[in-house]
Amino acid sequence: MAVYRRGYQRYSGGFTSHAARMMVIPRFSWERILEQKFVVILLVVSMFWPLLCAGFIYLANHTELWQGFDNGFKKFLNIDGRFFSIFMNAQSVYALILASVAGPGLIAPDLANNALPLYFSRPLTRGDYIWSRMIVLLGLLSFVSIVPGILLFCMQVGMAGGDWLWKNWYLGVAIVAGFALYICIVSLVALTSSAYVKWRVVAGALVLAFFFLLTGAAEMINEVFRVGWGSTFNPAYAIKTVWYWLLDLDIPDDKPGPAECGMFLIALTGGLLVLLARRLRPVEVVK
Amino acid sequence: MSPVIEIDSLRVKLGRREILQGISCRLGVSGTGKAIGLLGPNGAGKSTLIQTLLGFHKPFAGRARILGLDCHTQAREVKTRIGYMPENDSFIGNMTAVAFLRLMAEVSGMPRAAALEKAHEVLFHVGLGESRYRQIGTYSLGMKQMAKLAQAIVHGPELVILDEPTNGLDPAARQRMLQLIKEMKEQHGMNVLLCSHLLTDVEQVCEEVVILKDGKIVHQADLEAERKSNRRFVQLDVTGDDRNLINALREVGADGVSEAPGQWRIVLPADVEIGSLWRLASRERLQIRKLTHRKDTLEEIFLKAVGHIRQTPGASPAEVPAHGRL
Numbered sequence: 001m002a003v004y005r006r007g008y009q010r011y012s013g014g015f016t017s018h019a020a021r022m023m024v025i026p027r028f029s030w031e032r033i034l035e036q037k038f039v040v041i042l043l044v045v046s047m048f049w050p051l052l053c054a055g056f057i058y059l060a061n062h063t064e065l066w067q068g069f070d071n072g073f074k075k076f077l078n079i080d081g082r083f084f085s086i087f088m089n090a091q092s093v094y095a096l097i098l099a100s101v102a103g104p105g106l107i108a109p110d111l112a113n114n115a116l117p118l119y120f121s122r123p124l125t126r127g128d129y130i131w132s133r134m135i136v137l138l139g140l141l142s143f144v145s146i147v148p149g150i151l152l153f154c155m156q157v158g159m160a161g162g163d164w165l166w167k168n169w170y171l172g173v174a175i176v177a178g179f180a181l182y183i184c185i186v187s188l189v190a191l192t193s194s195a196y197v198k199w200r201v202v203a204g205a206l207v208l209a210f211f212f213l214l215t216g217a218a219e220m221i222n223e224v225f226r227v228g229w230g231s232t233f234n235p236a237y238a239i240k241t242v243w244y245w246l247l248d249l250d251i252p253d254d255k256p257g258p259a260e261c262g263m264f265l266i267a268l269t270g271g272l273l274v275l276l277a278r279r280l281r282p283v284e285v286v287k
Numbered sequence: 288m289s290p291v292i293e294i295d296s297l298r299v300k301l302g303r304r305e306i307l308q309g310i311s312c313r314l315g316v317s318g319t320g321k322a323i324g325l326l327g328p329n330g331a332g333k334s335t336l337i338q339t340l341l342g343f344h345k346p347f348a349g350r351a352r353i354l355g356l357d358c359h360t361q362a363r364e365v366k367t368r369i370g371y372m373p374e375n376d377s378f379i380g381n382m383t384a385v386a387f388l389r390l391m392a393e394v395s396g397m398p399r400a401a402a403l404e405k406a407h408e409v410l411f412h413v414g415l416g417e418s419r420y421r422q423i424g425t426y427s428l429g430m431k432q433m434a435k436l437a438q439a440i441v442h443g444p445e446l447v448i449l450d451e452p453t454n455g456l457d458p459a460a461r462q463r464m465l466q467l468i469k470e471m472k473e474q475h476g477m478n479v480l481l482c483s484h485l486l487t488d489v490e491q492v493c494e495e496v497v498i499l500k501d502g503k504i505v506h507q508a509d510l511e512a513e514r515k516s517n518r519r520f521v522q523l524d525v526t527g528d529d530r531n532l533i534n535a536l537r538e539v540g541a542d543g544v545s546e547a548p549g550q551w552r553i554v555l556p557a558d559v560e561i562g563s564l565w566r567l568a569s570r571e572r573l574q575i576r577k578l579t580h581r582k583d584t585l586e587e588i589f590l591k592a593v594g595h596i597r598q599t600p601g602a603s604p605a606e607v608p609a610h611g612r613l
Contacts (some may be wrong), residue, residue, distance in 0.1 A: 008409055008411075010475045010477070014398070015396030015397065016398055018363075021393070021395075023389065024393040024394050056506035097597060113379055113424075114373070117343075117373045118371070118373070121340070121448075122366055122391070123396060124366075124394055125363075127364075281343075282338070
């Protein structure tokens with residue numbers, strides 16, 4: 001029978017699991033984000049660099065093509081931590097732009113339209129809501145970071161064989177862990193900016209500015225006090241240092257190490273979560 | 288029979304201020320489809336009570352239970368079984384009504400196919416069938432109210448909490464909203480907690496009423512029982528010596544209370560005609576300046592509970608202790 005003829009009847013069927021409910025918000029958000037042409041174009045463009053890297057891996061594994069070249073060039077063609085660090089650096093830029101485009105539209109509309117009481121009057125806690133919104137960005141940013149990274153790693157393993165994997169297994173871990181750390185922080189910055197700034201463009205600009213401003217501030221500390229530890233407060237440097245440590249690359253001695261940077265990033269994550277939680281309340285309590 | 292809402296010595300603090308000051312009550316009967324009215328002047332704590340029932344505020348002491356489940360410790364189970372229509376505009380502006388309801392239904396735990404079906408069904412039910420593919424941001428105030436009601440009932444909750452549902456509605460839309468609320472309880476067996484400033488709305492829809500003032504329950508009444516008593520209330524303004532009027536009223540079986548010189552509130556039993564008041568006034572040589580007659584009782588109860596009148600006519604002073612609670 002047609003819906004308009006049937007009339008309303010109370011729903012009496014079963015309910016989905018908590019995990020399934022958690023995925024509802026991301027599913028709806030992805031649908032809406034992918035309606036934006038710019039996001040789709042960005043996703044497509046972000047695949048160019050991984051394709052070039054795939055071509056590089058292909059060439060690097062066909063040594064017969066480079067027999068006439070000197071050892072320096074052959075060394076350049078090595079697939080190692082340096083290669084993946086360049087790949088990760090490039091993809092991180094796409095991830096950041098994507099977060100600054102998709103992130104601001106996630107929380108700001110809910111706050112502007114006072115939709116939070118509707119979510120929180122349902123079986124969804126504040127933590128669930130933040131996590132749901134995080135999943136939206138984590139999924140989207142993974143698509144331009146972890147997924148192509150792992151595909152490249154697998155491609156290299158497939159071409160170079162088990163021997164290479166035995167020596168370089170840590171690179172796979174570094175790609176996943178390094179990108180996971182990066183997209184977590186970028187997602188949190190984007191969500192916090194979305195929660196505090198209701199204009200999309202400004203919120204998007206704030207995501208980009210966050211990294212530039214803190215980089216500037218960290219450099220200023222280094223210059224004014226003639227120290228190196230100021231770089232700890234530079235999230236871009238801190239993430240890069242952790243990546244280098246994971247990829248087993250050299251880290252400058254006069255700058256903060258992975259332990260200090262890791263601690264700063266944990267503190268930053270905590271701070272951003274506190275800011276988010278403070279903002280996302282079902283009702284505003286005026287004290 | 289377990290109550291729908293059970294509140295036991297509930298105290299809620301917002302900042303340093305204690306908003307709910309140890310309230311206790313048992314409201315409704317589970318599975319019966321009754322409506323409970325929540326009344327009180329501004330700042331009485333109505334919204335805080337609703338928000339505490341929804342788990343938005345943590346009780347400082349005491350507890351609140353809905354359908355036998357603790358609102359704080361079992362919030363997730365409670366929220367699966369209730370629907371909430373907030374007072375203020377709450378929606379996702381750039382979403383169509385169908386998409387919005389589908390999202391809300393799925394977040395409530397309904398499977399995808401059922402959520403989509405119910406979204407359409409509920410939108411037709413509340414009268415938004417023809418505009419269900421329009422973005423909610425483009426809706427009129429009345430349509431937004433209906434969309435808010437639709438999202439509150441889309442998952443078929445056992446208890447629906449409605450905060451000022453008739454706010455901003457024209458008379459026709461208001462009647463439609465009240466009709467829908469009546470249908471929710473009478474035809475679909477939902478319990479309703481209705482918070483409203485409009486006493487006539489509560490009177491039309493509710494069987495039970497709770498009146499809050501300064502964070503305390505000052506009155507709880509069974510409106511059904513009040514209606515069955517079929518008493519009529521009269522507000523009478525007279526000039527002349529009215530000192531003997533109370534005795535004259537008692538002669539005909541009526542009762543009354545003088546609020547100010549010449550101003551009376553009188554309760555008439557069902558079998559006493561209004562005309563007898565004219566005859567009494569004539570006998571006592573009083574000039575009637577104004578006579579207002581109404582059958583509803585809620586305004587009387589409300590004004591007495593919040594302290595705007597001293598006493599309900601017909602109730603003996605002994606029934607109303609100093610703190611105003613019955």
